[in-house]
Amino acid sequence: MSSTETSAPRRRLSREDRLRQLLDVAWQLVREEGTEALTLGRVAEMAGVTKPVVYDHFITRAGLLAALYKDFDERQNALMDAALEASEASLEGRAWVIASAYVDCVLLQGREIPGVIAALTGAPELETLKREYEMIFLAKCRDVLAPFAASGDITLASLRAMLGAAEALSHAAASGEISPGDAQEELLETIKAMVNRRRSGEIKINP
Known part of the structure; x- marks a missing residue:
């Protein structure tokens, strides 16, 4: 030189x-x-x-895992918020936003997010963090979908079942087991069925 x-x-x-x-x-x-x-x-x-x-x-490593989950959650919320703002004010429109945004966000992270979620589940403090973010997401879904609910509101048990379906379907799409379109369509039908179900003695979650 x-x-x-x-x-x-x-x-x-x-x-x-x-x-x-x-x-x-x-x-x-x-x-x-x-x-x-x-x-x-x-x-x-x-x-x-x-x-x-x-x-x-x-x-710590736990802090890194928490930061990764927060990063994923923020992306998911940003995608869903933008889509909700532009969506039709109907059950079909709102449910499609939730279904498509959830699957799309997991697909953006490929196969990484299941491993991060599994690691979060393995540590009590990280499991608490995961549940806190889940409750925020479920409250948002409840607020968006409740106006269309046959019973006037949606139970926490129903929302948990929806989240379980969302995780299973999106991870199956990420692994190539099913197509992203099939995952979104199935989740859409699951959400609509949940909203249209009539129940008594519902348990509400606080916003």
């Missing part, structure tokens, strides 16, 4: 941009090597940064 050649200075990322980089690297690691390979040290190695940089953002 001649004396006139200089190397370009490396741009220092903002904290927000660095977090986004580390999350993207972590998703890539889970996709390529599985959730068991996910460690803060491995993320640092793949991102080309020192371990303290990664520890500063997540502190």
Whole structure:
């Protein structure tokens, strides 16, 4: 290298941009090597940064898993909110938004999100976090669908059943077991059936 050649200075990322980089690297690691390979040290190695940089953002592996789930949840909510705003104010329109947005979001993360969810379930504090995000999602679905419910509201048990179907169908689509379209259509029919069912003594969830 001649004396006139200089190397370009490396741009220092903002904290927000660095977090986004580390999350993207972590998703890539889970996709390529599985959730068991996910460690803060491995993320640092793949991102080309020192371990303290990664520890500063997540502190522990549990913190990294929580951040990944939050990232997934925020994407899911953003997709659904935008679609709801543009959708027809009918049961068919609202139910289709929930069904399509849920499946689409899981497909965006490919096969990574089931592993992250499984890891979350394995630790009590992370299971609590997962349930908190689930309750927010279920409350949103209840608010959107309740105006069309035959009984005037939707039970928590029904919403939990809907979520179970959503997870199973979207993960089956992500693995290639069924097509995304079939997953969305089946989830749509499940949601409509739930809303149209008449029940007594319903248990409500707080917004």
